[in-house]
Amino acid sequence: MSPALVVLIIGILVPFIILISLSMWTRDGFGFDMTPTFENYQRVGTEPIFSTLLARSFWISGIATFFTVLLCYPMAYYVAFHVHRNKMLWIVLMTLPFWTSYLLRVFAWRVILGYEGVINSAFLSMGWIQAPLEFLLYSQTAVIITLAHAWAAFAILPLYVSLEKIDKSLLEAATDLGDGPVRRFLRITLPLSLPGVISACFLIFIPTTGDYITPALLGGPDGVMIGNLIQLQFGPVNNWPMGAALSIVLMLWIGALALVFLFITRKAKDRLA
């Protein structure tokens, strides 16, 4: 473990400590004023653009996470309960696209949703619409669709693992005791697969809140997210301390939301069981 640990400490712990200290400095021309101050955090707390973008990022990621898990659940359920031969093949088929370039998968949606993209040009040539649909590209919807598609594998794997683990004799017992398919699902399958649902939600929600490729390629002005703002601070705006403060605030929010979510699901699980 030790060499790997050294790399992880250099690569994770040290950068974060430096990031925290940087967030308490201020920009001073091309350098930094190193007197510790909470000025950046105050600005994040008071200026509306930051809270708007934070809220929007959580909203977009939240919706995308919800739909991804909802749509992937039946798929994982199907493979866990109804596929008996070539399970491996199904798992490979479901996860293969995930290993291809994220940039290219996002780019593919731009090809599809674009003003002269696949959908618009196909509908136009079939005469279904008179003018290209403009809301397809550069909207929050476009970002949500793309995120849901790009992160599907992160939902399918944990869902599948938790569903696969369920002892099938419990389902038989429920049926023998008179539960119909719906009650059986609600009282046995769903509560027992909840750990998979929870990890799927985390695995999608957390990374997508900071995503900036998808909003940059498909979001337009309405779809800008906090990741784009962070990237701007380190790029054209050149205010690194502000960018560092934004990153820390984003992390803290994610941590807080994760705790709230865990608490709610625990309550829900108690209720179901």
Added chain:
Amino acid sequence: MKQSTYIKRPNRALQIYAIVFLIVLYLPVLFIPLFSFNDSIYVRFPMQGFTVEWYKAMWTRDSVWAALGNSVTVGFWVAIISTALGVVAARAITRYRMPGQNALITFAMLPLVVPGVIFGVALLVLVSRLGIPLSLYTVSLGHLIICLPFAIATLLPRFEGFDRSMDEASADLGENGWWTFWRVTFPMVAPGVVASLLLTFTISFDEFIMTFFLSGTDTTLPIYIWTQLRFPREFPTVLAMSTLILALSFVMVFIALWIGRLGIVTDNAEDTK
């Protein structure tokens, strides 16, 4: 088995859902290769006819080859180093029970869930504070952090399924630790090592977010594609490049998944059969 057939009976609706799901999962990505052979600089229907002109255009461009060369070099070294570190880590995790071990594993898996943009800026701040110029070395460091959790996750199940008495037998027969590793441990974990090498190479080859922050004047292929996206005239060439990347990733991952029987999910599936 017979008694449980009422649970296992095929569900037509789910089956159709699963097939539609797979189509939706793959279709967007397939538009990229489709339009890369289209004889028009516009990505729209109806298609204009078959051409390989864009592949020829790509072939003669030096900057494409330079970016490809950089991607391969970085991917090669990142794959080797992250897999080597992963082997050491996985072996230590499965062999020795250390206090706080679970916390350590969680720590190592952090790069999987923390938004890429935060890791990117944190590492950028670290290298710039140390005065290290941005180059392919800093890119490789970033990739290493991202790839290490994948390497550990791929290798861990291999080492977990490993029978320790083999090691002990080898020691009893007079082999020292080093030779035991090479002649007993290594051949047994070799499929995991190959899978880890292929997967980490693919991840590094496709990685965009970290590279975006950490690359200097030398860029990798995804960054090159990103810069080309700004020029509409270059669009078909980008499609051609993307097709090649997609093809390469698909082949690599398919081999990796079959050789390594990718990790935890598969092993569980086999256990429960």
